[in-house]
Amino acid sequence: MKLKALLASGTIALACLAAPASHAAGTLTVALHQDPGNWDPVATFLVSWGAVGSQIFDGLIMRTPDMKLVPGLATKWEFLDKNTKIRFTLRQGVKFHDGEPFDADAVKFTFDRLLGDEGKKGPQQSNYTSIDKVVVVNPTTVDFIMKSPDPVLLTKLAGYGAMIVPPKYVKEKGSEYFGAHPVGTGPFKFVEYKPKISLALEKNAAYWGGSPKVDNLTYRFIAEPATQAAELQAGRVDVANQIPLAMVDTIKKDPKLAVVSMDGPVALALRYNTKRGIMQNRDVRKALTLAVDRDAIIKSVLLGQAKPIASFQGTLSFGNDPALKPLPFNPKEAMALLKKAGVKPGTQIQLDFRGPDSNFREVAQAVAGYLQAVGITVTLKPYETNVLLNDIIPNGKTGEMWQNQWGGWTFDYDNTAYAMYYTKQRWNPFDDDAKLNALLHQQRNTWDQAARKDTLQEIARYVADQSLEMPLYSLNTVYGINKRAKDLALPADGRFRFVDARVD
């Protein structure tokens, strides 16, 4: 204790030199795990882009932190001509950060760019291909002419690629410059970007939704979760978007800090290779699902920061059916089913997973333990993530089980289910089910949300009935925050909008 006091007092001078630890008044600092490298809305699809994009840009529609759709740059929208046309009425008097007025031409320019050659270079385009074209009716009205119904379109217009960009600025400066010096209509204006290090924004006092309360907003790119936690503890960041689960308790105990945890968009499942060996038998697949105590895994490995799921989606997802319950942990029934299916004790299967994910490695070990208890020996096969995603899964080279993790940014089961179960989709190397295809097609081609919800729930029930996968859990979105920051309105999908945020 003496040593501690001595060290502390003897080095106060040094500590003063290290003064960047203290904040300038009115600056909110956020740690992000990744620098997307380009701020052009059409360029990337990374969550870290979304965490910044909604500060600089607005979409026609916006989403509140609890994921409700509300008017953005469009004040209202109506479906015309038997739902083949959507008419948007635009907000008046809005200006881009460089002074350029926002109007119908800007909307048309944005979508022409997204659906044209410029958009082809990025991954965004594929999400908007249901739009045939955008037609200017008058400066405050645009029509979207649809090629086909796209029930998730309104959600998509609230984010990412559909953010409205300034035509004159983009044309004059070019996309490359725009990507490094973004201009939008959002609550914060671009100040400075240091690739891989930081991004500085300042408030847009003329924001149509009211001026933000903080003067400056700084993002720091810190990939290592442990380093984010250290920066948070040192009081140098106010929001950390990735902290190690093991650090949650330590941060909670710090009187200056808090942990904010909520249902998130990321779901995990162990998919079954229904073409291989014993896994062709539905009863065997069901038995494996019954044999694993997922509640215990969530409690002990994930320290409670996840929820059990019955289908491959989180609770916030459109199409999630609270009445559909996960199969209970029942090793006895599992063993009976395996016996009936003629599976001999000691039968070997292989589980492929993302090796670098240390949390999941423990989950996989736990799963192997539970399966061992019902007589199935599991060989764990860790792959480098990209190898698993690029070579093993799409080419159908997996073992009997494989880890699948999905982010579903639209919070709509369509996004996941289509990619997972429609025949020959990249994430569906094994299953080919005409009934599933028909259902997936049906929900995609209607604007009727009530009917869609029924269909999506039917899909989830059918997949569960066929035991195509072992649904594991949906991960909570966990933020570490400094309590000096108030009214952060943290969203489950990581797409921050700090309009009301304050710092003491």
Add this chain to the structure above:
Amino acid sequence: MSGFVLKRVLQAAFVLLVVTLFVSYAVRLTGDPAIMLAQGAGSVTEQDLANIRKGLGLDQPFLVQYGAFLRGLLHGDFGKSFMGGTPVAQLIGDALPATLSLAGLSLLLSVLVSVPLGIQAAIHQGKGTDQFIRIISLVGLSFPNFWLAIMLVLLLSITFPLLPPSGWDGPLSLVMPALTMAIILSATNVRLVRTAMLETLSAQYIMVARAKGLSERIVLYKHALRNCAIPLITYIGLQFGNLIGGIVVVEKVFNWPGLGTLAFDAISGRDYPVLQGTVTVLSLIIVLVNLLVDMAYGLVDPRIRSK
């Protein structure tokens, strides 16, 4: 001497060519950047992925891509990052000073610590001081660098908030990463200095020098140290390669904006141009250091020049 230098420079150029070829080929085995860029993009189709690949020039045969990279290199153009399109030369230009200052300071610190300690251990061979120094260096050797880095952060940023835990916030940010590297380096350097010094001290000319009545200081620092400089320079030159390897990890933990972080992120993001660029520059540095080491021999020991 000029023939010697020319030969070494040609060798260096050849090494670099092989390294770039190998790295360019190897990164392409690690997987497809298109899927990384499309990450999270709902139901991304094969056509979307093909478009992205085409946009990045990845639809071309490997040798064509490699040729384009080499042509760019000759013009000082490293290409553009797949992630966002920032010119790689700019990214490297920003990161290089950070890495060089970290490497330089770590090396300097370690020499300042390890040479006197190694000499002390050699003089007191077998005695308490020697034992103590050897135990300390053994402890230093046993630390994995990332663990040491995390412990330093806990101690000097969280428990005693003296230094910034990560990033670049002025010169103080350099202290912990350099200290981490220096501790690891010193552990081996101390042992090396000790061994080299012991060997030298048993040589006849040292006994002669002592017999002439020269002070122990002069014997040690003038006669002995100069003669064990060759193995030391060699070793420190070789060590530079290890140093760079270790820096990747240490930079990562401290979020140090250097080449190590750049390379690490490029690996996880399959950002081929950035990885090719950083590895090329890192190998260039290592090759240059080795070249300098070779030339330094020539300066220290004229016999080597004539070989």
